[in-house]
Amino acid sequence: MSHIITQCKSRLHPLRCLAWSGTGVGAPVLRTMYVATVRSIIDYASPVLSCLGDGRLEKIEKVQNQAMRIILNCPKNAMIDAMRMELNLESLKNIREETNLIAALRHVRAGGQKLEKCINDGVLGNKTFWRQGKRGYLKELIEKICKYNLLNCCSPRNNYRKPPPWDDKFVDVTIPPLVKKKCMYSVVDLKKTVENNVSNIDNKRTAHVYCDGSIIEDGKAGCGVLVIDSGKDMNIESEYSYRIADNVSSTQAELCAILCGLREVRNGMGDLCFFVDSQSALESLNSKNPVYEEVVNLCKGLIEELEENGRNTKFRWIPSHIGFINNERADELAKKGTEKENIDMDCITTLKQIKTIIRKIQSEEETPEHSRSRARKSHVVDRLPVEKDGEDDTKVTEALVRLTTQQEEVNKTIKSLAETVASVVKENVEMKKRTLDIY
Missing domain, CATH: 3.30.420.10 (Ribonuclease H-like superfamily/Ribonuclease H)
Structure with a gap:
């Protein structure tokens, strides 16, 4: 764990040097650089990390949070969910679950009979299987398969090997x-x-x-x-x-x-x-x-x-x-x-459709938590453009005041336009009535 965190943090240094340094180094470029150089380490280590508890994995989540602040140039009190939505990034916990499930299903569908037998024994509650020793990876894998209802997808499907x-x-x-x-x-x-x-x-x-x-x-x-x-x-x-x-x-x-x-x-x-x-x-x-x-x-x-x-x-x-x-x-x-x-x-559910199923359930689970976190931090803004990493919040407050004033002016303008339209319609109706009375 410490080795992975050290590797990730060392690769954040070039990201920090390039962030908002000039033309051509915006959020999309920095996001691509982060996914290719930093998150790739975590993706490759997903099978090993699945054996660890959620408490120890929070350290890796903090690495991604730090990278998102660098990319968006946000202060430390910015909402994590808002930064993820801005950059279209999933939490590392969800990415780890998806990576492990897809890798396991791909292996089973290619003819992995041993893994298929372990999954079936674990799902059916075979006591002999669970008494054989600690099986952290298999235990979590079986729990996630049951959670996402993917047991029907865990059987060898493809006896035909695609030629070159x-x-x-x-x-x-x-x-x-x-x-x-x-x-x-x-x-x-x-x-x-x-x-x-x-x-x-x-x-x-x-x-x-x-x-x-x-x-x-x-x-x-x-x-x-x-x-x-x-x-x-x-x-x-x-x-x-x-x-x-x-x-x-x-x-x-x-x-x-x-x-x-x-x-x-x-x-x-x-x-x-x-x-x-x-x-x-x-x-x-x-x-x-x-x-x-x-x-x-x-x-x-x-x-x-x-x-x-x-x-x-x-x-x-x-x-x-x-x-x-x-x-x-x-x-x-x-x-x-x-x-x-x-x-x-x-037997026709593709791996792409399985990814869609997993992400849909994950988004449904995260929606209530996102609402609760927004209620707890109602003063935090989704996108906070300041000079440095959380050093100056004055500009944020000024921006909020300007936005509020502009919103009030827009509301007044809309209200006056609605009143004008209503008066014009009323005049047209009265004019039609007078014309009919004359004829």
Whole structure:
């Protein structure tokens, strides 16, 4: 702890020398410098610091408070919450929690079976696990997983290892361009175009898979898959409806539909052609940095498995809601999935969404504390521009007086304008009445 604090304080010296020394050294530049040179030490030490108590970690919080005063040129009595809001910085306690959780979940999803077993044993209250000795890091990790309700995210997800960029295989995705905007076409023309494109694909050799996702107003989501396999002698149709995790995006729902479709046809025979009405979902399959990387990687893993078995897999985009019967059937299956009570698929929460969940809960917890601290220090200003670190508060008082006077003048001006508008409206009404009386 003392070594970390010494390293952080030594790196505050160049920050203090540059602060407000001239043009080009404002708060954004100083904030970036602080995050890159000072807070990075604390971020790397987060797993070790998690074993310490909150009392010992307050010393590190004081280092960040000192850095914020230097960056904003504030006195020592400035509100810490206000400085954090001004610089958009989280408390080091919250950052430590988020860093540890994301690192652990990333390790588990990459195949960390031992850590997964420890988490499950700890959550389920396995007494043998807790009697094995002091496990400070695991104990806090399990407590935070339960606190943020992330147990469903603690399971291996990604069996497909993304290859390097020079060896990455592209998925066969075709998005037919439209000469005009979709709204400028008639539904009949679009339907005929789609039917012609689908009929050009040999049904006897290629199974058609229609995928669609659906989200309703209360956040429930589902996906539907329709598989049409036209063999030599018979036409086999299979329908599947799934309820997926709540509060997902439409692109996530479409990608989950593709994933479910790939899982359903992985044990079959022959080539495959997937028809999807979401361009963003299809584009993400070949994106270098997809937003929903985990679901995309799962899809790519299944596509690669199908290709290794000699089954050619294609993806085609078709416009939505044009009356094309098979796509409408997939849409109905997706809507049926949203009506299910139990979630069938809960493995699509990305690490970015987990970060959002953690930060949302943290902000909700900090709001009452922020209100209490503001009530205790009602005389403190959020942004206090003075000459040095808390040496002169006279200018602050003068600035407050000027702001109060200006606010009173603005209120008077607004009041007089409102009275003028009211009198003009009243005169117009009276003039209309006189005109009507004359006629």
